[in-house]
């Protein structure tokens with residue numbers, strides 16, 4: 001039978017009408033989930049006002065603390081602190097019958113039977129959030145606030161809870177977990193290889209046939225970013241579209257890590273310990289974990305030290321830096337930190353590379369009427385020119401950075417031996433030797449050639465931490481849960497890092513927070529002249 005043309009057109013119109021209605025619904029739903037996410041994570045209603053809640057007995061709950069995330073955490077997997085167990089809020093948890101109750105453990109241990117609470121429905125969930133009563137009629141324990149939310153206001157929150165850790169995140173399949181590591185243009189090939197050797201050795205273990213068949217195999221993707229930094233975001237997106245990854249691990253870049261950090265924040269991809277001295281420093285960053293604040297930390301530690309050493313700063317503080325981002329960022333941070341202490345006798349001198357540190361350069365850079373100290377934010381500076389300059393011998397101190405110092409550090413002129421110091425944000429003495437020994441054992445066993453100890457140790461810490469955290473997920477694949485595993489490690493890290501007092505915690509994104517000031521000995525050994533300075 002022939003379908004009349006007008007009927008056919010009618011069908012098409014109906015179908016496209018339905019399709020656009022479905023698209024509208026999907027857009028509404030996405031918006032509702034986004035609103036619910038804001039309530040959950042920030043405690044802010046769609047109207048922009050803060051959520052309000054009370055504790056039992058109508059005690060108002062602290063303003064600014066009503067976000068669910070504060071107790072149930074981002075993943076919704078809950079937490080336990082002392083006696084208090086905060087239940088998970090994932091859909092897999094809520095919409096199933098569960099054993100609950102915080103004092104139940106001891107009861108069960110004594111041979112008692114635990115009650116089952118029925119699965120939640122949207123109605124019983126609303127009652128739990130508003131009145132603190134679960135589907136079995138049990139009062140939820142005290143720390144769970146009672147929320148002052150209308151039916152309309154609850155809708156987005158419940159819509160969001162239904163999505164919370166509900167899907168397996170991109171980059172995880174039934175057989176594999178995908179990771180990326182970023183390498184940017186401008187990284188020395190030697191350093192790139194040093195890092196890659198460690199990563200490849202680790203991934204070989206995690207993807208080997210010898211591995212447990214039930215375990216997912218690890219896959220590493222190298223995301224090489226080319227050209228200027230402003231084009232990196234587009235390159236990252238293209239890589240991610242082609243092969244989504246669960247997390248990023250290690251990585252190395254020339255210049256600021258900011259574009260990569262912002263990409264991870266936008267796509268909610270954990271990024272564990274990139275090798276960078278130029279992290280993005282922001283209070284509300286979540287997804288990137290850094291070793292330290294890099295140049296900013298070094299400058300702040302030095303400013304603290306100079307402030308505490310009045311004999312080091314009656315004269316002018318001259319800081320020398322080049323045209324690289326490292327030096328500029330350190331110099332800016334030092335100016336700011338000294339400024340906070342009211343120290344403003346600081347003079348900047350730009351030098352194009354270590355070779356430019358000639359007596360002529362120093363003639364214009366130094367303030368010979370008020371010689372004080374010199375800070376050099378450059379790799380391996382040659383100090384001969386300073387020695388041969390007009391008043392170099394009158395300086396009270398010469399400060400360099402240990403993170404820029406390589407084995408190629410030029411010989412220090414004899415007259416400066418007792419006046420050359422380094423900002424040293426790493427461990428020292430026996431303790432650092434022990435830390436390196438631990439890591440070298442692993443590298444040796446995997447036949448990884450050691451070409452840059454610190455970088456390779458850091459890379460190992462990054463990848464071993466990822467390994468440990470993935471294991472602790474226990475197949476609950478959620479990126480936020482991964483971050484929480486690392487936060488919960490405290491100072492119990494998977495591998496021994498080159499930093500003392502390395503530790504994590506909720507909302508901490510810089511694991512090492514201090515630095516020594518050391519004297520540099522001719523033997524290459526360093527001798528701390530301060531305790532661990534935490535600015």
Ligand code: HEC
Nearest residue numbers: 066067068071085086087101102128134140141143144145
């Ligand atoms: C100050 C900490 C805290 C905050 C904030 C908090 N909760 Fe809770 N919540 C708890 C604790 C503790 C429990 C476990 C109580 C018990 O088992 O008796 C709980 C339990 C729950 C339960 C019951 C789970 C079950 O399995 O029966 C739900 C539902 C819940 N919370 C939802 C929320 C929502 C939604 C928010 C944010 C709007 C929120 N909570 C904010 C501490 C908190």
